[in-house]
Amino acid sequence: MDIDSKAPENAASVDTEIKDAADHISKTMEQLNIVEPSSSFKKKPVIIIVVGMAGCGKTTFLHRLVSHTMASNIRGYVMNLDPAILTLPYGANIDIRDTVRYKDVMKQFNLGPNGGILTSLNLFATKFDEVISMIERRADELDYVLVDTPGQIEIFTWSASGAIITEAFASTFPTVIAYVVDTPRSASPATFMSNMLYACSILYKTRLPLVLVFNKTDVAQHEFALEWMKDFEVFHAALDSDHSYTSTLTRSLSLSLEEFYSHLRSVGVSAITGSGMDAFFKTIEASAEEYMETYKADLDKRRAEKERLEEEHKKENMEKLRKDMEKSRGETVILSTGLKDGLEEDEEDEEIEDDDMISEEDYVDDDEEDEDLARG
Amino acid sequence: MGYAQLVIGPAGSGKSTYCSSLSQHCETIGRSINIVNLDPAAENFNYPVAMDIRELISLEDVMDELGLGPNGGLIYCMDLNYHMHLEENLDEWLTEELDNYLDDDYLVFDCPGQIELFSHVPVLKNFVEHLKRKNFNVCVVYLLDSQFITDVTKFISGCMASLSAMVQLELPHVNILSKMDLVRNKRDIENYLNPEPQTLLAELNQRMAPQFGKLNKSLIDLVDQYSMVSFFPLDLRKESSIQYSLSQIDMSIQYGEDADVKVKDFDQEDDD
Numbered sequence: 001m002d003i004d005s006k007a008p009e010n011a012a013s014v015d016t017e018i019k020d021a022a023d024h025i026s027k028t029m030e031q032l033n034i035v036e037p038s039s040s041f042k043k044k045p046v047i048i049i050v051v052g053m054a055g056c057g058k059t060t061f062l063h064r065l066v067s068h069t070m071a072s073n074i075r076g077y078v079m080n081l082d083p084a085i086l087t088l089p090y091g092a093n094i095d096i097r098d099t100v101r102y103k104d105v106m107k108q109f110n111l112g113p114n115g116g117i118l119t120s121l122n123l124f125a126t127k128f129d130e131v132i133s134m135i136e137r138r139a140d141e142l143d144y145v146l147v148d149t150p151g152q153i154e155i156f157t158w159s160a161s162g163a164i165i166t167e168a169f170a171s172t173f174p175t176v177i178a179y180v181v182d183t184p185r186s187a188s189p190a191t192f193m194s195n196m197l198y199a200c201s202i203l204y205k206t207r208l209p210l211v212l213v214f215n216k217t218d219v220a221q222h223e224f225a226l227e228w229m230k231d232f233e234v235f236h237a238a239l240d241s242d243h244s245y246t247s248t249l250t251r252s253l254s255l256s257l258e259e260f261y262s263h264l265r266s267v268g269v270s271a272i273t274g275s276g277m278d279a280f281f282k283t284i285e286a287s288a289e290e291y292m293e294t295y296k297a298d299l300d301k302r303r304a305e306k307e308r309l310e311e312e313h314k315k316e317n318m319e320k321l322r323k324d325m326e327k328s329r330g331e332t333v334i335l336s337t338g339l340k341d342g343l344e345e346d347e348e349d350e351e352i353e354d355d356d357m358i359s360e361e362d363y364v365d366d367d368e369e370d371e372d373l374a375r376g
Numbered sequence: 377m378g379y380a381q382l383v384i385g386p387a388g389s390g391k392s393t394y395c396s397s398l399s400q401h402c403e404t405i406g407r408s409i410n411i412v413n414l415d416p417a418a419e420n421f422n423y424p425v426a427m428d429i430r431e432l433i434s435l436e437d438v439m440d441e442l443g444l445g446p447n448g449g450l451i452y453c454m455d456l457n458y459h460m461h462l463e464e465n466l467d468e469w470l471t472e473e474l475d476n477y478l479d480d481d482y483l484v485f486d487c488p489g490q491i492e493l494f495s496h497v498p499v500l501k502n503f504v505e506h507l508k509r510k511n512f513n514v515c516v517v518y519l520l521d522s523q524f525i526t527d528v529t530k531f532i533s534g535c536m537a538s539l540s541a542m543v544q545l546e547l548p549h550v551n552i553l554s555k556m557d558l559v560r561n562k563r564d565i566e567n568y569l570n571p572e573p574q575t576l577l578a579e580l581n582q583r584m585a586p587q588f589g590k591l592n593k594s595l596i597d598l599v600d601q602y603s604m605v606s607f608f609p610l611d612l613r614k615e616s617s618i619q620y621s622l623s624q625i626d627m628s629i630q631y632g633e634d635a636d637v638k639v640k641d642f643d644q645e646d647d648d
Contacts, residue, residue: 062473086445113439113446114387114489151445154489155473158386158524158537194544200595201536204529249602253539294585301583308526323592 031066045135045142046288047169050213051202052180053195054151056301057215059089061180062148066090068277077135081165082150083120084113085194092148094131112131117155127162128168136172139246144284151243156257157202160313165205167306171299176284180213183268188205189239192228193253200260207223209287209297212266217275229266232258264316378474378512378545380483383574385519387489390554394519395486396422397612410481413440415488419492422615426483427473444483458474474510480629484514504545513547513629514611516541518578522553531568532595535605552621556611569609571598 009255024372052058060079067090069076080092083102100123100330106116135145140276147169156162169175186192203210214222236254258306267281269276383391395411400423402409409425416433445511447476477483487500505515518538525531535551540550559565565574573596580592599605611617626632 042426084445113449119447120390152387152489154386156520159388189542194540197536197540197543201533201540204536204584205532205533207529251544252598252601253543256591256598257592259594263591294587298585 025316042294043174045075045140045145045173046284047145047147047173047175048178048284049147049149049166049169049175050178050180051149051153051156052213053153054184054217055187055269056153056180056182058180059085059148061215063089063215064269064271064277065146065280066273068274068281069144069295071147074281075141077138077145079131079145079147080119081121081124081156081202082148083124084117094134096120098212099127100124114152114155117150117152118159118161121150121159121165121241122159125164125219128165132168132172139173144281145169153198157205160309163205164306165311166208167302169204169308170208170295171302171306174288174295175208176287176291177202177208177210178213178280179210179223180215181222183214183216183222183225187220187224189228189235192235193239193250193257194223195204196255196257196260196301199264202262203263207298209290210264211283211287212264213280213282214266216266216272217252217268218270221307222266226266229258229261276375377511378477378481378507379626379629380507380512381409381515381625381629382485382487382500382514382547383519383544384487385489385554386521386606388488389519389521391486391489391519392421392423394517394552394554394610395484397618398484398622399423399598401615401622404621405614408482409481410477412483412485414485417553431469434569451613457574457618459502474507488564504547513631514552515625515628516545517625518542518549519554519610520549520607522549522556522559525553525565525568528568528576529583531571531576532580534607535595539597539605550621550625550628551607552610553603553607554610554612556609556617557613565609569607571596571599591592 028055043280050058050062059082066076066078068074074265076096077290078090078092080088081092081096083100085097100120102116102120105111105119105123106113109115109119111119135142138160149162156165166175179202186195191286199210214225219250229239236251237259239254263289266277267276267283269280383394399409399411410425412429413421413425414429416429416438438610439446443605444566456602504514518541520534520538520604525534537551538551553569554563556562556565560608577597578593580596581589585591609617610621
């Protein structure tokens with residue numbers, strides 16, 4: 001396979017050398033620290049995966065979280081998984097855009113924007129074990145890992161790569177899903193119910209503790225939501241007057257949702273004003289404890305699930321790679337080694353550079369998303 | 377009276393492929409259908425497009441002109457709060473285009489994947505109202521990639537996601553498990569197509585943390601009681617499979633019946 005490499009061969013071998021050296025050093029250090037092998041479970045940091053509908057304010061919320069942690073002596077680590085975001089208002093320790101160039105992916109594989117994002121996430125997911133290792137190595141210095149997900153919710157929640165990333169986290173650290181709700185938009189009972197049903201869908205898919213984050217409380221207070229969640233009759237009355245669907249179905253749904261709410265914690269925040277931050281972190285702590293008590297038992301199943309997902313994903317990719325190699329006649333996508341970006345960006349952590357030096361060779365074996373998926 | 381399918385589902389579930397196969401199938405059996413593209417972010421099509429929203433607005437143009445990324449761009453395209461004038465144009469455009477279609481015409485709308493567009497933005501709801509005003513019977517076809525349904529928790533998750541869209545659109549609803557041709561162990565999927573509540577509940581209780589027993593039961597009951605939550609399999613390689621799905625959908629919109637408008641009692645659908 002011809003690797004259309006921008007960097008001369010010397011640089012590539014130097015990169016590998018440096019990487020080997022870095023690996024060697026960390027291995028030695030691990031031995032000194034009597035750290036358990038990386039496959040063991042850690043109590044910290046707590047991973048907070050921030051998901052929500054497009055426009056609910058995930059990134060603004062993340063920004064607020066980052067500011068809060070910096071101001072409060074909380075040790076946070078920040079990860080951006082949105083390959084298509086143009087400007088990130090906060091500094092990320094790990095940014096998917098360093099490793100995958102979304103626009104190049106789109107161009108090279110002739111994909112639309114959705115396809116580009118899915119493919120970028122796919123590529124990143126194949127390297128995710130490295131991300132986990134990196135966090136493990138720093139586990140003692142971190143309290144939380146804050147993860148920003150792609151703008152459109154289902155790119156993360158209904159994709160194989162989203163599942164791989166979630167399971168990778170959840171099999172190693174206590175992981176909590178922060179489901180951000182656009183409070184003003186959810187003031188209509190039908191929209192509220194739709195939103196909650198979707199949250200329920202995420203609960204069952206990830207099988208992780210879920211925290212409802214009612215954002216934009218500066219625009220609309222979330223008390224109505226709390227009332228609806230507490231008293232199903234009040235909710236159903238509001239829904240009935242607003243709806244034309246038969247009330248037996250909506251009544252059953254409301255009842256199921258009432259049971260659903262009893263398993264959730266919620267908190268009202270405003271990313272803009274900063275209100276609710278302490279409450280948010282208290283809630284996360286409680287959820288992390290819940291994780292340790294009940295979800296940890298599930299660990300073996302999770303790891304098995306993650307491995308299964310990766311296996312299937314790999315098989316698919318090898319097949320597609322073969323087809324696409326034929327199609328594109330041997331051209332391969334040019335992905336960033338991350339080296340240049342690692343140097344340019346204001347990285348506090350030098351270790352980042354080591355891990356960003358994923359050589360292009362690695363990527364030749366990985367593949368992009370099926371083009372049909374992009375169109376479908 | 378016109379008939380319409382609204383094809384929705386997560387990104388990558390196979391909506392455009394479905395439309396394309398449906399188009400070919402109908403050509404084979406001599407049935408006339410018209411495919412409409414409602415996705416401003418769509419790139420190219422495998423099916424002949426009768427109407428295309430990109431004539432009105434295209435994601436690429438919006439992104440270029442306004443300097444937005446794909447997320448912001450799509451929301452901009454679809455969220456009429458941002459540009460009231462578009463709503464008027466959309467109405468005009470729809471009226472003009474739909475006037476080209478006579479009675480008994482059958483339209484299939486290939487929608488964008490993002491669920492935000494159903495839950496958070498009124499555009500698709502308004503669009504449906506518009507169709508109804510023009511005397512169309514509309515059915516929602518929700519596609520889910522069958523490869524994701526690997527165990528009962530994913531199945532419940534899929535049902536919830538479908539319901540999430542359903543409660544907003546308030547229309548007859550048919551759920552389809554797409555890409556059955558890619559599923560390795562078809563027998564496992566069978567369990568979810570004809571759900572045995574007791575067995576599913578037992579499995580669900582095993583997989584979820586112990587405190588979820590009550591919620592598990594509540595959701596399994598929901599799936600059991602309301603056939604509208606059930607899924608049909610679709611294997612696009614088989615004509616019979618496509619035809620079966622089509623018949624189910626036709627039934628939902630009463631295509632082929634010389635019927636007066638019936639008031640459907642949604643929670644008393646026949647068991648399919």
